[in-house]
Amino acid sequence: xxxxxxxxxxxxxxxxxxxxxxxxxxxxxxxxxxxxxxxxxxxxxxxxxxxxxxxxxxxxxxxxxxxxxxxxxxxxxxxxxxxxxxxxxxxxxxxxxxxxxxxxxxxxxxxxxxxxxxxxxxxxxxxxxxxxxxxxxxxxxxxxxxxxxxxxxxxxxxxxxxxxxxxxxxxxxxxxxxxxxxxxxxxxxxxxxxxxxxxxxxxxxxxxxxxxxxxxxxxxxxxxxxxxxxxxxxxxxxxxxxxxxxxxxxxxxxxxxxxxxxxxxxxxxxxxxxxxxxxxxxxxxxxxxxxxxxxxxxxxxxxxxxx
Amino acid sequence: xxxxxxxxxxxxxxxxxxxxxxxxxxxxxxxxxxxxxxxxxxxxxxxxxxxxxxxxxxxxxxxxxxxxxxxxxxxxxxxxxxxxxxxxxxxxxxxxxxxxxxxxxxxxxxxxxxxxxxxxxxxxxxxxxxxxxxxxxxxxxxxxxxxxxxxxxxxxxxxxxxxxxxxxxxxxxxxxxxxxxxxxxxxxxxxxxxxxxxxxxxxxxxxxxxxxxxxxxxxxxxxxxxxxxxxxx
Numbered sequence: 083x084x085x086x087x088x089x090x091x092x093x094x095x096x097x098x099x100x101x102x103x104x105x106x107x108x109x110x111x112x113x114x115x116x117x118x119x120x121x122x123x124x125x126x127x128x129x130x131x132x133x134x135x136x137x138x139x140x141x142x143x144x145x146x147x148x149x150x151x152x153x154x155x156x157x158x159x160x161x162x163x164x165x166x167x168x169x170x171x172x173x174x175x176x177x178x179x180x181x182x183x184x185x186x187x188x189x190x191x192x193x194x195x196x197x198x199x200x201x202x203x204x205x206x207x208x209x210x211x212x213x214x215x216x217x218x219x220x221x222x223x224x225x226x227x228x229x230x231x232x233x234x235x236x237x238x239x240x241x242x243x244x245x246x247x248x249x250x251x252x253x254x255x256x257x258x259x260x261x262x263x264x265x266x267x268x269x270x271x272x273x274x275x276x277x278x279x280x281x282x283x284x285x286x287x288x289x290x291x292x293x294x295x296x297x298x299x300x301x302x303x304x305x306x307x308x309x310x311x312x313x314x315x316x317x318x319x320x321x322x323x324x325x326x327x328x329x330x331x332x333x334x335x336x337x338x339x340x341x342x343x344x345x346x347x348x349x350x351x352x353x354x355x356x357x358x359x360x361x362x363x364x365x366x367x368x369x370x371x372x373x374x375x376x377x378x379x380x381x382x383x384x385x386x387x388x389x
Numbered sequence: 390x391x392x393x394x395x396x397x398x399x400x401x402x403x404x405x406x407x408x409x410x411x412x413x414x415x416x417x418x419x420x421x422x423x424x425x426x427x428x429x430x431x432x433x434x435x436x437x438x439x440x441x442x443x444x445x446x447x448x449x450x451x452x453x454x455x456x457x458x459x460x461x462x463x464x465x466x467x468x469x470x471x472x473x474x475x476x477x478x479x480x481x482x483x484x485x486x487x488x489x490x491x492x493x494x495x496x497x498x499x500x501x502x503x504x505x506x507x508x509x510x511x512x513x514x515x516x517x518x519x520x521x522x523x524x525x526x527x528x529x530x531x532x533x534x535x536x537x538x539x540x541x542x543x544x545x546x547x548x549x550x551x552x553x554x555x556x557x558x559x560x561x562x563x564x565x566x567x568x569x570x571x572x573x574x575x576x577x578x579x580x581x582x583x584x585x586x587x588x589x590x591x592x593x594x595x596x597x598x599x600x601x602x603x604x605x606x607x608x609x610x611x612x613x614x615x616x617x618x619x620x621x622x
Binding site: 084087291292294295296297298299300301302303305 | 439462464465466467468469470472473479481492493495496497498500501540544
């Protein structure tokens with residue numbers, strides 16, 4: 083079969099069945115959009131892990147004047163002597179501590195104000211309530227317990243927190259988002275499969291005269307099937323292209339644009355995915371679309387188009 | 390060219406057989422009328438030859454190939470050896486005469502210059518020169534059947550099957566159509582035509598294979614056919 087003839091047949095098929103073609107394009111678009119979102123959420127988790135696990139891992143919060151309910155803070159706010167003592171202790175833990183830095187009450191409050199600038203609670207929290215802290219990066223993050231036990235209950239220490247626990251909660255959330263998206267994608271793929279096979283059945287019906295003649299004059303199964311296959315692959319590829327466009331808009335304007343603005347100066351502190359991550363998953367989406375089209379068509383053609 | 394060896398065909402288990410123990414040998418270049426009333430098994434014979442159906446028992450050989458042993462991938466090759474024409478023409482309504490005939494060659498992957506050469510040549514063979522640009526609905530029944538014959542013959546198959554090709558046509562036109570089949574037969578093509586038209590059979594005086602209830606009741610060279618025997622007259 084010549085290419086020109088094949089394209090003519092495909093064109094005829096599309097003209098006759100435009101509405102079904104559009105339906106396949108849209109269903110593919112939505113299912114790949116969910117799949118892409120799931121994959122991007124997963125990449126976001128990976129990006130954040132890489133970013134945050136390298137940063138602050140243990141925070142030693144010091145007593146504020148209000149934290150007298152903690153035994154180690156019975157004397158009210160941390161004193162200069164206590165602070166120096168802790169600094170000395172950290173210096174002595176050279177083997178375990180990669181580096182540490184001190185965040186004063188002013189710095190902490192400033193960061194708090196930026197973080198919660200849109201929150202109504204902002205004004206009701208006095209500056210003294212925000213604890214100063216030592217931020218400690220461990221040379222071996224698994225040795226958290228050793229460092230924690232060295233400082234927990236020490237005079238002037240209100241609490242020791244493993245930041246990873248906080249971050250891990252976020253990861254759990256993002257993983258759930260990712261799973262939900264992939265789950266929806268799976269449901270949509272089932273829709274796409276059913277729709278494609280229905281479309282092929284309808285197309286086969288509207289083209290039964292041609293198909294019959296092809297059979298009679300001895301066209302090969304491949305020749306009879308290939309226009310159907312090309313139409314389906316075209317539809318899913320178009321769907322894939324649209325879904326990639328949507329994902330790009332989401333990453334470009336939603337994440338890189340909106341979220342970065344929202345996080346203002348801190349964007350640098352957080353690793354966000356960008357369009358580059360989308361390009362990495364593009365081959366998966368396009369390959370998935372083609373695979374979906376080819377396998378479904380093949381099965382549907384075997385059933386509905388007799389050779 | 391076509392051989393039926395003790396062929397029985399049953400469409401469904403428990404049904405009366407459409408063909409029962411048929412033995413026929415059709416040689417290269419023969420012209421055979423397969424006659425009989427409706428339901429006598431004529432169309433079933435045709436269907437077995439192009440492997441539209443498979444015989445329940447016995448062997449059908451076409452162009453030297455045993456159809457019961459023909460692998461699926463070789464079925465298209467068999468069908469290229471056999472042109473087919475039907476009572477209802479089966480033309481593609483949206484395509485012109487030229488396009489209908491060219492369609493076969495396009496489907497089979499012929500080169501454009503070959504198509505340009507063969508299509509007018511074949512239309513001339515069936516007496517439709519100059520009507521290539523017409524659409525099927527602009528043609529008379531006889532002309533439509535000529536297009537169908539052109540389509541069946543354009544890739545020059547050695548066998549032509551015609552299943553009641555004159556069933557929808559008046560006697561005058563029917564005779565013209567069979568004359569075309571006769572002309573095609575003279576170029577060496579084996580022609581098998583199923584019909585119950587007594588006038589046609591008796592006018593052309595070809596070999597007659599008569600079926601009744603799936604059994605051959607007569608196989609006669611230069612045969613006649615009296616529909617009275619079938620109670621059709």
